[in-house]
Amino acid sequence: MPQVFDTMPELVGSLDTDEDSLRWAARDYGDVVHHLPAAVLRPANAADIRTAVAFARQHGLRIVPRGQGHSTGGQAQALGGVVVDMNQLGAIHDVGPDSVVVDAGARWSDVLNATLPRGLTPPVLTDYLELTVGGTLSVGGLGGASHQHGAQTDNVIELEVITPEGALISCSPSENRDVFDAVRAGRGRNGIITRARLRLVPAPDTVRWHRxxxxxxxxxLEDQQHLVVTDAFDYVEGQLKVRDGEDVAELEAVSFVETTSGSGDLDDLFFREVDSETADYWDFVNRLAAGEPVLRGAGLWDSPHPWCNLLVPGTAAPAVLHQIASELGPELYSDFGLALAYPVRTDRITTPLLALPDDDIVFLVAALRYAPAGAAETVKAMQLANDVLVASTLRAGGTLYLDPL
Ligand SMILES: Cc1cc2nc3c(=O)[nH]c(=O)nc-3n(C[C@H](O)[C@H](O)[C@H](O)COP(=O)(O)OP(=O)(O)OC[C@H]3O[C@@H](n4cnc5c(N)ncnc54)[C@H](O)[C@@H]3O)c2cc1C
Incomplete structure (x- = not known):
C-alpha cells in the first residue's frame, strides 16, 4: 500500500492496491488508454466515498468514479489517483408509479428488470443496457428515443451527489440546481452521483419494428429528418455498414404498440425494402445482448475499440456520413463494425453540459470500430481515420460526445 494511504480513515469497504485491481482500473472498453491508479476504492456505502473524496482532496490525488468501464478513451481512469468502483453500489430502491430510485452503480438492465414487471420503463435507453446509470448520466445518454425525450440526463428527477468537497447532497431542478447542472454530463469530474430518481413512463408490451x-x-438522412419532425415513430436510428461485401444503409423505425405517440406511418418515405416484425419490448430494447457472445467468439470484445462519437449538425450530417460510407469496410471497422446515426431534436435537450451544435436537429454519429488484439498498426489507422472525422465535424460546427471534459 503506498504510504500516502497510511492515514486514510477507516472504511467499511476496501481500498485495494493489488495488481489485479490496479490493472482492472487501468483498462476500459476502448483498450487504448491505460492509466494505472494508485488504489481502487470498493465502497460499502456512500460514506466510504465521502471519506475517500475528502482524503484525496487533502492529498492532491485525483479521484474518479468508474461504472462498467465502457468508456473508450480512459474517461474513468485516474493516473496515480483513486478509482471508485461504483458497481459495488447498484441497488434498486423504490419503484413508484412514475419514477424509480436506484444506486448509481445499477445497470440499465437492472433498472428495467425492476420496472418492466410494473409496466414501466425509462423513456430513453442506450442501445446497450449493461452500462451503469451513473456512467451514462455523466455523459448524457442518447438513444433512438432522444428525438422525443432528449437525453437520459433530461429525464432525471433528483440526484444524490458527493461533491468534490466531500459533502453528500440532494439536487434537482428546484434544489441545489448548480450541482444538478454540473454533474449531469459532468464526466464524474464535478461530483460523484451515488443515487438517482429516474422518470418512468408506461412501457408497451410489444413494438412494431421496421428495418x-x-x-x-x-x-x-432525409427520411430520418422527416420522421423526427413528424414524430411518426417512438424510436428512430440509422446505421451504415458493410455486410457480405455489400453497402447497407438502414433505418430502424419502431412504434411502441400500446403507448405510441406517433402514427407509425411509412408512407412517403424513400426506402427500397422493408422488413417488419412485432417483438416484445424487452427483446427490442435488449437486442444488443445477442451481439456480445458473437464479438467475444470473434476475439473482438476484449480487444481495442477506437470509437469515435460525434454530435453533427443536421446540415453537415450528409457530408460526414458520406465520408464514413467511403471508409467503411474490414480495414477500418472489421467485419463487425458499423456507424450509427441517432437524430436528436435540440429543443428536447435541457442538460447544460451536453454541448450540442447549433441546429434544430443534430445527429449523434458513432463510428464503431473493432480492432483485433495485438494489431497496433490497425489501431493507429483507425485513430487516424477518427482524426479526419473529428476535424471535419469540428469545422462544420459539430462537437465531440463522450470526450473527457
Ligand atoms: C457497447 C456500447 C454501447 C453504447 N451505446 C450507447 C448509446 O446507445 N448511447 C449513448 O449515449 N452512449 C452509448 N455508449 C457510451 C456509454 O454511454 C458511455 O461510455 C458511458 O459513460 C459508459 O457507462 P459506464 O457505466 O461503462 O461508465 P464508465 O466508462 O465506467 O465511466 C464513464 C464516465 O462516467 C463517469 N462516471 C461513472 N460513474 C459515475 C458516477 N456514479 N457519478 C459520476 N460520474 C460517473 C466516469 O468517471 C467516466 O467519466 C455505449 C458504449 C458501449 C461500449
Missing part, C-alpha cells in the same frame, strides 16, 4: 433499407445515404 428500412436505402439506396443512398442522402435518402436515409
Amino acid at each position: 428500412l433499407r436505402y439506396g443512398t445515404v442522402a435518402e436515409l
Whole structure:
C-alpha cells in the first residue's frame, strides 16, 4: 500500500492496491488508454466515498468514479489517483408509479428488470443496457428515443451527489440546481452521483419494428429528418455498414404498440425494402445482448475499440456520413463494425453540459470500430481515420460526445 494511504480513515469497504485491481482500473472498453491508479476504492456505502473524496482532496490525488468501464478513451481512469468502483453500489430502491430510485452503480438492465414487471420503463435507453446509470448520466445518454425525450440526463428527477468537497447532497431542478447542472454530463469530474430518481413512463408490451433499407445515404438522412419532425415513430436510428461485401444503409423505425405517440406511418418515405416484425419490448430494447457472445467468439470484445462519437449538425450530417460510407469496410471497422446515426431534436435537450451544435436537429454519429488484439498498426489507422472525422465535424460546427471534459 503506498504510504500516502497510511492515514486514510477507516472504511467499511476496501481500498485495494493489488495488481489485479490496479490493472482492472487501468483498462476500459476502448483498450487504448491505460492509466494505472494508485488504489481502487470498493465502497460499502456512500460514506466510504465521502471519506475517500475528502482524503484525496487533502492529498492532491485525483479521484474518479468508474461504472462498467465502457468508456473508450480512459474517461474513468485516474493516473496515480483513486478509482471508485461504483458497481459495488447498484441497488434498486423504490419503484413508484412514475419514477424509480436506484444506486448509481445499477445497470440499465437492472433498472428495467425492476420496472418492466410494473409496466414501466425509462423513456430513453442506450442501445446497450449493461452500462451503469451513473456512467451514462455523466455523459448524457442518447438513444433512438432522444428525438422525443432528449437525453437520459433530461429525464432525471433528483440526484444524490458527493461533491468534490466531500459533502453528500440532494439536487434537482428546484434544489441545489448548480450541482444538478454540473454533474449531469459532468464526466464524474464535478461530483460523484451515488443515487438517482429516474422518470418512468408506461412501457408497451410489444413494438412494431421496421428495418428500412436505402439506396443512398442522402435518402436515409432525409427520411430520418422527416420522421423526427413528424414524430411518426417512438424510436428512430440509422446505421451504415458493410455486410457480405455489400453497402447497407438502414433505418430502424419502431412504434411502441400500446403507448405510441406517433402514427407509425411509412408512407412517403424513400426506402427500397422493408422488413417488419412485432417483438416484445424487452427483446427490442435488449437486442444488443445477442451481439456480445458473437464479438467475444470473434476475439473482438476484449480487444481495442477506437470509437469515435460525434454530435453533427443536421446540415453537415450528409457530408460526414458520406465520408464514413467511403471508409467503411474490414480495414477500418472489421467485419463487425458499423456507424450509427441517432437524430436528436435540440429543443428536447435541457442538460447544460451536453454541448450540442447549433441546429434544430443534430445527429449523434458513432463510428464503431473493432480492432483485433495485438494489431497496433490497425489501431493507429483507425485513430487516424477518427482524426479526419473529428476535424471535419469540428469545422462544420459539430462537437465531440463522450470526450473527457
Ligand atoms: C457497447 C456500447 C454501447 C453504447 N451505446 C450507447 C448509446 O446507445 N448511447 C449513448 O449515449 N452512449 C452509448 N455508449 C457510451 C456509454 O454511454 C458511455 O461510455 C458511458 O459513460 C459508459 O457507462 P459506464 O457505466 O461503462 O461508465 P464508465 O466508462 O465506467 O465511466 C464513464 C464516465 O462516467 C463517469 N462516471 C461513472 N460513474 C459515475 C458516477 N456514479 N457519478 C459520476 N460520474 C460517473 C466516469 O468517471 C467516466 O467519466 C455505449 C458504449 C458501449 C461500449
